[in-house]
Amino acid sequence: MPVSTDRPVICLGCGCACDDLSVSVAAGRITGIENACPLGLKWFRDGNFPAAIQCDGVDVSFDRAITTAAEILFANPRRTLIYVSDDVSCAAHGEATALADRIGATIDGPTSDTVADGLLAAQRRGRASATLGELRHRADVVIFWGVDPSARYPRFMERFVTPQPVFATARTLIAVDVDAAHGPRVCGERITLSSRHEVDALSVLRAGLRERGTAPTEGVLAAFVELARRLRSDAKYVAIIFDAEPDDGRRDPDLPEALIAFTQALNASTRAALFALRAGGNRNGFESLLTWQTGFPFAADFAGGHPRYVTDESVAERLSRGRYDAVLVVGSTVNVAVNIAAELKRVPTVIVGPGASEATLAPGVVIDTGAVGIHEGGMVLRMDDVPFEAVPLLSHPTTAADVLRSLSERCAARGSLRS
C-alpha cells in the first residue's frame, strides 16, 4: 500500500531532493515507487537493508562491536579520521561531530575531494546564487557549463528548467560544451570549448561585460565576447549551471572561482545566479551542520582542542601519507571514491551506516544502520541548502546517531581523551 501522503517521501539519490514520489510498501519492503528516476530507484532499492553487526566478518553483539570500535578509534584519537559519507541525517552528522570534538579527531567527508575548490573559492570571494525555485521561475537565460544534468541529476530539467517560468516570458537555453561534456540537447544555442580554455573563456566573458572590454574578437573565444554583450544588454536573470561533483574529476582547480567571479560581475547589469549541481546523500546537510558547529564546512581537525581548518590536503592525500591510524566511516560507502576506498583498506576501519556490512573495504567493525529517508527521519538538505524533513518508510533496528552516541558514552566512560 502507498505510504500516507501527508508526509512527502524525500529521495536522496541525487541532490535534487525530489519530494513528489509516491511509495508503496508491503511486508517490510518497498514494492513500488512512482515519479522516481533511475537514480532514485537505485537509491531506495527495495528498502531492505542489512542489519548486521560484525567484527572482521563475524557476527558479534552490539556491545562487543562498540568495545572493539572504541579500541580502534580511541587508541590514538588525534590520529583518527571520522569520514562522514552519504545517507545519514543531520542528527547523525551532529553526533559524529560531537564525537570528533570529544576525542580530538579530524572530521571530514567527500567534500574534501570533490567540491573543496568551489567552497574555498566561495570563501575567498563570496558567491551569487539562489534556491532552485528562482531558476525555475525567474531565469530567462540558462547556461549549462559543460554539463547535461540528465545523467547524474535525472529530474533536474523537468523540475527546475523545463517548466514555463512565472516571472519571464521566455527562456533561452545555452550549452557551453566542454570537451566531451556537452550541455543538454534541448539547448537552442551551443558554444564548443576545450577544457584548457574554460577559465580563459570566463575571463573573456567578464571583460566583455564592461562597456570598453579588451576581449578578443576572433579565435576560439570570440563567441564569448558576443555572449557577454547579449547577456549584458538582453538578459534579466541569468542562471549558470555547472557540475560541482563531476564523475570524471575533470576540473581546472581555478574553474569554480572563475564561474563565481563571472556570475558576481554579471550582477552589475542584470541578475545572475550560479547553481552548483551536487550529489545526493545529504552532503550539503553535513557541510551546513559542520559549519554551524565548527565554523568550517569540511576538514575540521580537533586535535588541538578546538576545530582547526585543514584544507591544505584532501582526505585522499592525508590518507595516502599515513596521517591517520584509524578511520570511522559514518554513512553509506556506496559512493566512496575508489582512491579513498583503496586507502581505507590499509587502515583499521569502523563503518557505521546503511549497508555497512556490504562494504568491500578491509575487515574491521561494521554496524549496519538504516538510511535517512528510508528508515530514519531527520533533516536533510537539497543541493541549494533548502532543508526538508525526511520520513521513515520502513523500520531498521539501528540508527547511526544511536551508534555514535554509544561510542561517545564509551569514550566518556574511559575519561577524557583530549587532556
Add this chain to the structure above:
Amino acid sequence: MSSERLRLCGGIVHDPANGIDGEVRDICVEDGVIVADVPRDAPRLDVSGMIVMPGGVDIHCHVASAGVNHARRLMPDERRHDPAPAPQFTDGTGRSGTGGIVPSTFTTGYRYATLGYTTAFDAAVAPLTAKVCHASLDDTPIVDAGFFALMGNDEFLLRQIEAGETGLARDYMAWLLGAVGAYAVKIVNPGGIDAWKAGHRNLNTLDESMRGDRVTPRAILDVLTTVANELGLPHPVHIHCNNLGVPGNVATTLDSMRVVAGRRAHFTHLQFHSYGGERGKSWTSAAAEISDYVNAHPEITADVGQVMFGPALTLSADSPLEYLLHETTGGKWVNLDIELETGCGIVPYNYEEKAAAAALQWVVGLELFLLSNDPWRVVLSTDHPNGGSFLAYPQLIELLMSRDARRECFERLNPRFLAGSALADGLAREYTLNEIAIVTRAGPARILGLKRKGHLGVGADADVTVYQRSDRIAEMFSMPRYVLKSGVLVVEEGQLRRAPPGRRLHIRPGYDEAVVSNIRKHFEDFSTMRFESYPVRNLKDRPLNL
C-alpha cells in the same frame, strides 16, 4: 528545569519592570522561576554589594538563520585567530568551537551566557529555511531563543495585497508563523527585495512599485502592520525600512512611521535609517528628527543598531543594500535569492574611526539613545553582527553611562560629517544603571510581549544576572559574577559551569482553515517543495500562549 531552590541574598536589585531601582533585597528561585520566598534552609548565594538584574534580552541579532551560516562559512580566516576550546563544566565537558564576528553555535550560546544574556531573537529567517534555524538553535545552548519570519517580499502576500485580499493575507501570516515555528513578523525593505530579484536596483520611495500600483512599500507596511495588530501578536511587526544606509533616508523612515501610525510597530536598527543629507553630496545626522517623532508616538518602539568600531559582518535579507555595500568595499560578497520569499546578502565590513561615514553612524546611534525620552521604547542592539558583535554590548553600555568615555572616543573621529550633530554639541546625559536594565532586558522583553522575561517578579523565569559592582563599566558588564538561567546557575565566579539547553520561543496564532486550500494551490503552482514538506514539525517546546 531545576527543582532546586536558591536564595540570592543581599544584592542591589535593579528590576525596573517592578519599580525596583537599586534596592537591597533577596531574590528567591524555585523550579526555575522567581518565587516570593523559599524556606530558610534553602541554599543561599551571598551577592551582597553586587548588582542584580534580570537576564539580558537581545531583541535583534543574527545568530541562527541559514544566512548566518553562510556568513559563518565566509570568514574562515578570522576563526583561526579566535579558537574556542571546550569549557569544563561541573558535570562534564562542553563543546569547542570558533569565535570571530559570527561564532559557531555552541560558542554563541556560551558567550551570550557569560555576558549575562539569557534570551535572544534571530531577527531574519526565510521561512523556507526555518528548519535549519531550529536545528542551529538546538545547538545554541543556554539561551531561550526564537526568530522572526521574513514576510515583506513574500509572493503569496504580495499577490493578496495586489488583489485586495486582506483576509487571506491575515490567515496566511498566522498560518506561516505557526507552520515554521516563528515568533514574529519581519519586514525587510518592503518590496525592494522583490524588485531586486526582478532585475531592478531597489525601490527608493514608499510609492514605487515593480508589480502594479497596488503593491507598494507603503501598502506592504500598511497591510502587514494592520494584520499583525489584528492578530494580537505579542510582537506585532518588526520593520527594517526601505533605503537602509542611504543619506537622506530620514524621509523614508518618517514616512514609514506615519504609515503605521496608531498601530504597534517596532522599527529596528533605527541608526541605519536616521540620516539626513543627499546621496552623493552630503551626509548628516537626522537622529533629532527621528527621536522627536518616536518620543511623540507611544505606539512606536525601536532598537538602535549601534555601530561599534572594528570588524563587522553585514548580513541582511536586504540584498540590494548588500550589493551597494559590495560596490563600496569591492570585497567578498554573497547574494542568495530565496524563491517566493526573500533574499540574502552578506558583505564583510570594518567600521573605522577615521572613516567619515562610520564616524557619523556611531554618532547617530548614540544620539538616538541619548535623545530618547523613553528607554522602554528605544532599546539596545548592535544588529549583531551588522553593527558589531554582541560581545561589544559592555563597551556600548559604557558609552551610554559615561560622557567622558564618549568624549574620549569622539575626539578621535573623522569630523567631516559631524558638524551640527547633537553629540558634537555635547549631550550631557548619562544612563543610570536602572536605564541600562531597561534598555538591555526589561524594555526588550516588554516590546517582545514576553511576560516572563526581563523582570524578577513572582512567576518570572529565573533568568538572573549578577554583576560585581565596579567603576570600570565595560569590564563590569563583560564579566558577570553569576548568571542563572531558568534557575540553573550557569555562570559561577565568572566561569561558565553548566550549559542546559535553551527553550524555543514561538507562537501559533489561530487562522481560518479555509486559507489552507489557497496556500496549497500556491505551492502547487509556484513552489519547488510540496506543501506538506514545508512546515516544521516536532518542535521540542510548545508554542507560547497568546
